[in-house]
Amino acid sequence: MAHRRFRPASPSPSLPVLQPAEHARAMRPATYRTRRLVRTAARNWRLLAIGAVLLLLEVVFHVRSFAVVRPATNLDPPFHIGCQEPILNTSSRANAALVMLARNSDVDGAVDSIRSVQEQFNQHFGYPWVFLNDKEWSREFKTRVGKAISDGGGASDITFETIPPGMWGYPNWIDQDEARKSMASMERRKISYAGKESYHHMCRFNSGFFFDHPALLNYKWYWRVEPDIEFTCAVTYDPFVEMERNDKRYGYTIALWELGKTVPSLFRKLADYKMRRRIPTTSLWTAMMDPSYLPWPIRRLIWWVRNRDPYGDLWNMCHFWSNFEIADMEFFRSAEYRDFFRFLDEDGGFYYERWGDAPVHSLAAALLLRPDQVHHFADFGYVHRPFQYCTHAPTDDELRRGELVPDLRGRDVSAWPERELGCNCHCDPRIETVAPACFNRIRSTVM
Numbered sequence: 001m002a003h004r005r006f007r008p009a010s011p012s013p014s015l016p017v018l019q020p021a022e023h024a025r026a027m028r029p030a031t032y033r034t035r036r037l038v039r040t041a042a043r044n045w046r047l048l049a050i051g052a053v054l055l056l057l058e059v060v061f062h063v064r065s066f067a068v069v070r071p072a073t074n075l076d077p078p079f080h081i082g083c084q085e086p087i088l089n090t091s092s093r094a095n096a097a098l099v100m101l102a103r104n105s106d107v108d109g110a111v112d113s114i115r116s117v118q119e120q121f122n123q124h125f126g127y128p129w130v131f132l133n134d135k136e137w138s139r140e141f142k143t144r145v146g147k148a149i150s151d152g153g154g155a156s157d158i159t160f161e162t163i164p165p166g167m168w169g170y171p172n173w174i175d176q177d178e179a180r181k182s183m184a185s186m187e188r189r190k191i192s193y194a195g196k197e198s199y200h201h202m203c204r205f206n207s208g209f210f211f212d213h214p215a216l217l218n219y220k221w222y223w224r225v226e227p228d229i230e231f232t233c234a235v236t237y238d239p240f241v242e243m244e245r246n247d248k249r250y251g252y253t254i255a256l257w258e259l260g261k262t263v264p265s266l267f268r269k270l271a272d273y274k275m276r277r278r279i280p281t282t283s284l285w286t287a288m289m290d291p292s293y294l295p296w297p298i299r300r301l302i303w304w305v306r307n308r309d310p311y312g313d314l315w316n317m318c319h320f321w322s323n324f325e326i327a328d329m330e331f332f333r334s335a336e337y338r339d340f341f342r343f344l345d346e347d348g349g350f351y352y353e354r355w356g357d358a359p360v361h362s363l364a365a366a367l368l369l370r371p372d373q374v375h376h377f378a379d380f381g382y383v384h385r386p387f388q389y390c391t392h393a394p395t396d397d398e399l400r401r402g403e404l405v406p407d408l409r410g411r412d413v414s415a416w417p418e419r420e421l422g423c424n425c426h427c428d429p430r431i432e433t434v435a436p437a438c439f440n441r442i443r444s445t446v447m
């Protein structure tokens with residue numbers, strides 16, 4: 001009670017400099033208030049303890065709601081395991097094309113990639129090739145690529161196409177000065193390719209207009225081939241036909257982490273979009289997220305932090321590496337996907353940030369497809385530097401532990417021929433095998 005005297009005085013405009021003794025006295029009210037708080041807390045400790053337990057329980061429930069419930073059976077096994085006699089049929093049976101977007105300067109890599117695809121797959125199946133470029137094709141590109149395809153055996157139709165200007169370049173609502181400023185700033189922050197305007201045009205094209213290119217409109221299925229890849233197993237069945245037969249819409253070989261700084265606002269905008277359009281949450285969407293461990297309501301207060309949704313939960317940045325894709329183009333031409341792409345395009349993040357077609361396609365698949373419509377080509381060995389994917393099946397023990405794609409980093413893969421899923425694979429020990437964390441989370445939606 002005696003302490004009441006030390007209530008703080010109201011602030012005066014000209015505060016005098018306090019002497020040490022006075023200073024100590026002035027500080028006392030704060031000490032007093034703390035003590036009073038401690039005493040109140042001590043009196044109400046039961047209430048506080050219950051509050052703390054409730055918050056903790058809420059966090060536990062919240063985190064558990066992000067666990068993906070694995071199905072009882074594998075909903076997405078490989079279409080084939082090992083080799084079979086490829087059914088020689090050089091007039092294609094699915095309405096499909098192999099498609100490569102490239103520059104004339106990519107010719108060396110393009111020839112190597114094409115040789116790999118022809119040798120491992122297309123010499124037996126003879127699917128047509130379509131080449132897309134924003135510039136006129138050089139004579140050298142056409143001759144060398146044409147030769148690589150015919151040398152590889154199997155007659156394939158080849159078309160060299162250019163991209164109409166309306167599909168490549170800035171849309172009129174982009175402030176180009178602003179965009180170039182962002183690009184320069186991203187380049188200073190060492191975001192790869194972000195300083196190159198053409199890379200942004202490419203990502204935007206691949207995210208949307210690609211599927212409406214006149215040369216592709218007559219095809220339903222496509223296999224994307226980049227000029228810097230290699231397939232390390234033989235593909236002895238028709239993946240397009242199997243996709244169709246198994247009701248799959250999108251296929252990938254590698255799932256990995258995006259660098260958050262390339263797409264800082266993409267996830268937040270899509271989370272808002274998902275809410276506004278009332279799109280239900282699929283288990284694949286959940287698998288691409290990590291829960292916040294902060295208690296309610298604190299976690300809602302951090303919604304503004306990069307890659308979080310309005311509830312404060314986080315995109316874990318897992319996505320499919322879209323330099324390989326086998327997909328149903330009707331999906332990308334659907335009203336739902338068009339609406340989704342228009343929303344992103346109007347936002348401008350393809351230019352003001354560096355949205356890649358990989359996170360865009362991946363989050364679209366997570367939003368708009370059933371998880372079992374997404375296929376992992378677990379039997380396709382694939383290299384796109386700096387990573388590769390090698391095709392080995394998990395053991396029963398690994399499966400139980402949720403290691404759905406075995407961690408092959410630093411392991412001698414030649415030691416487990418019995419676990420090989422592909423046909424005649426030659427996993428390259430010099431190239432880093434991709435870490436399986438994203439795979440495991442995504443695969444748990446289907447197996």
Ligand code: GDP
Binds near residue numbers: 106198226228
């Ligand atoms: P990364 O895979 O992200 O490292 O990038 P790449 O350099 O492999 O480019 C991705 C794909 O887009 C490749 O097929 C490139 O040939 C193609 N590409 C990139 N920029 C351009 C461009 O300006 N014009 C054309 N025609 N193709 C491009």
Ligand code: MN
Binds near residue numbers: 226227228323384
């Ligand atoms: Mn590439």
